[in-house]
Amino acid sequence: MYLVTVLGNLLIILAIRSDTHLHTPMYFFLSNLSFTDICISTSTIPKMLLNIQAQSQSISYTGCLSQLFSLLAFLVLENCLLTAMAYDRYVAICHPLMYPIIMNSFFCVLLVLVSLFFSGVNSLLHTLMVLRLPFCTHLEIPDFFCELSQVIKSACSDTLINNILIYFSSVILGGSALFGIIFSYSLIVCSLLRLPSSGRKYKAFSTCGSHLLVVSLFYGTAFGVYISSSVTESSRKTAVASLMYSVVPQILNPFIYSLRNEDMKMALGKIFGRISFLR
Template sequence: FPPNSSLYLMEPEFLLLGFSEEPELQPLVFGVFLSMYLITLFGNLLIILAVSSDSHLHTPMYFFLANLSFIDICSTSTTIPKMLMNIQTESKVITYAECITQIYFFILFAVLDVFLLSVMAYDRFVAICHPLHYTVIMNPQLCGLLVLMSWVTCILNSLLQSLMMLRLSFCTEVEIPHFFCELNDMVQLACSDTFLNNLVMYFAAVLLGGGPFAGILYSYSKIVSSIRGISSARGKYKAFSTCASHLSVVSLFYCTMLGVYLSSAATQSSHASAVASVMYTVVTPMLNPFIYSLRNRDIKRALKALFVKETLHGQLS
């Protein structure tokens, strides 16, 4: 920061404006987001417990699903608790260190979501296009390596983006028109030159967002070609049903994210962008367990067995 300027402070004060400044609406906002957060935690935790407790679900597809559920829990836990605490304490303040930490973990888990969805698309591609070699190709070592590489890549990207934020200076009081510290918003609010930050941010978005999305599109183009080659209608339905849930999650995640940036670009309203971003930051992680469990017999069976086991254990104890 410039040493002799009254416009700067060593520790600028950040204010999360949230969705509404109306005091009478705060209990409603608190109740809605607390409910969505608890549903997200409970639903994704059930998926993890079901996969870990049932040996029939110890397959690559459910291994990746359990990882996705864990990431969804972490992603919502990065943003929602701070917002709920601010509403409860009637404070909008978030410290500089908290803001940088929130940016780091939000980018980490958001990009991990993208990577896991692309890995799951590759898993479905191998299962449908190369069924005879599935167990050989998707061996435990490869599955673990794919998840590990995703984590390492996303950790390095988050670290780079966070370090880039540290080079920026901010004015005395920074009002963030959002319910959490979002990277793009924070860069735009900086008082110093942001050219390098924007360059790194957009390059990472194209590389780490567009690359996996291209992989998903390629996988599904091959999947569709393979399904069209199946002669029986029953065989086509069975093949498609194995990737229907994943396709639904991919569509929900990318469509909501695309909708957020298109709407913000069209309206130029930060408040509208904050409201729209709830779709992919909160609603999508909340709906994922329902999408994967409602039409999945294996998950339903595992959850039923889990509940029966816990009930019997409770009765015996």
């Protein structure tokens, strides 16, 4: 699964970089999303595979904090990128004549940099708040990686401030991003309903289909983890739920964009054609 995730997302990035027809804001955000998916999987899976190979379930304190920081940073970054992609689709459909002016190269890079800033600050803040917590000598986390809520539960002191910070950042970052996506698509739907031609409606909305599937997968698994951890005390079920949002969306995203997008199919076809020619 890890190899498929890395290779699939690398192919998406390579296809976008090698095809000049794909040098547009939508595919610029998609290449950043693919890179983020690779980083999310790399934050957790290699250490898990190493532990399986070594028949060991241990991780160092520094390694745990590093894993927690990187996973949080890239999950929030993916959240922000999905919002930026929704805004890109809104401008493309609702303001097509202004699209090249609004979604210029500088603005697209700025959106990614702002997303990186917020994700970095958020993960650093959570990591520093965990750093101040005292832990017992023999610490066990009922998961295959250092998930923030599970690490906090294992602390030997009051964690009220940490829990408040989690809910606050979830509402501010996660809630505002989800609201932005819903608001963008509500405006898109209203704009499409005013189009006279059903063919144009289908063509316009089909460009949003892949993004909607990825958004549904990302938030669906995240809500599934939240609900699962709220209703069950089983560490096995919690670990399986965590696996769903840290592995499954990342492995499926390349397939969603490559199978539903004709431009991506053509770009990938060119890459495989070059590889066959070299052989």
